[in-house]
Amino acid sequence: MMMRQLPCRKHSPERHMMSQELPLLGLPYGLAPFCLDMALPAFPALLSAVPLPPVAGPPRTCHCKKSQCLKLYCDCFAAGTFCSGCACLSCLNGPQHAAQVEEKRRCIMQRDPQAFTRKIQADSQAGSERHKRGCNCKRSHCLKKYCECFQGAVRCGANCKCLDCMNQADPEPPSGPSCPPYAPAPSSCLPSRPLHWLDPSWPQQQVGLGLPPLPSGPLAALSMHVKLEQVAVPPAVALSD
Structure with missing residues (x-):
């Protein structure tokens, strides 16, 4: 056509x-x-010489549930900004509660003057960013926002005092002594017959070898068994066995 x-x-x-x-x-x-x-008209972007404006990144938001956005766990509060468009609950980090927010910040800065300053700095030796003071996590494995290194999207470094850290690029194996895995005893180490004082044929075997009968009682049998190990058995008897 x-x-x-x-x-x-x-x-x-x-x-x-x-x-x-x-x-x-x-x-x-x-x-x-x-x-x-x-x-x-099919190619407006190619024919247009006007550059497009850069796309702005998403605003900082938080998802606090219990802290009321007045603790350093809150990204907005830690950055020194009010919450806007966040998914938090019972939020007090807003312009209508500005006096309460300032009072909370002042109390935190009395304990830690560097609480609201940038804690992430470049590490010239590692070639990346590290936390300035390090973290002290004990139970979170540095995988929650309680960890300041994890919150700042950096790896834990030499300044950290955390335990069982899993926020490392190459985690080192534990340096403490390790117990060997349990291995059952070989069959050659286990007795192939009951104890001597429980064997009813043991007195007859003692008499057949020309040895005195075994005294009664478990302790006496054990002591007698130790003495029997020091007695040489005649070759004829050994061959008959």
């Missing part, structure tokens, strides 16, 4: 020059003789 060619208007020199540049824009050569007005 043949395609019907659309009627074209007379091309001006400017349009003729733009039609020669269509292959540079990725258009096929066969489109140039047709109407240019139908091809130009």
Whole structure:
């Protein structure tokens, strides 16, 4: 089926020059003789020389449930800003509670003057960022926002005093003594028959070897068994066994 060619208007020199540049824009050569007005609106981004504005990142938000956004666990409170568009509950970090927010910040800065300053700094030796003072986590494995290193999206470093840390690039194996795995005793170490004082045929064996009968009682049997190990058995008896 043949395609019907659309009627074209007379091309001006400017349009003729733009039609020669269509292959540079990725258009096929066969489109140039047709109407240019139908091809130009399909590529507004390529033909426009106005740069697009940069896309702004998402605003800082929090999801606090119990802290009322008045503790350093809250990202907004720790950054010194009010909550806006957050998914927090019972929030007090807003302009309507500005006096209470300032009082809370003042109390925190009395305990730690550097609480609201940037704690993440560049580490020239490691070639990355590290927490300035380190963390002291005990039970969170440094995988929760209680850990200031995890909250700042950096790895724990040499300044940290955390226990069982899992926020490291290459976690080291434990250096403490490790117990060997339990291995059952081989069958050769286990007795193949009951104890001597529980064996009813033991007195007859003692008499057959020309030895005195075994005294009664478990303690006496144990002491006698120790003495029997020091007695040499005649070769004939050993061969008969």
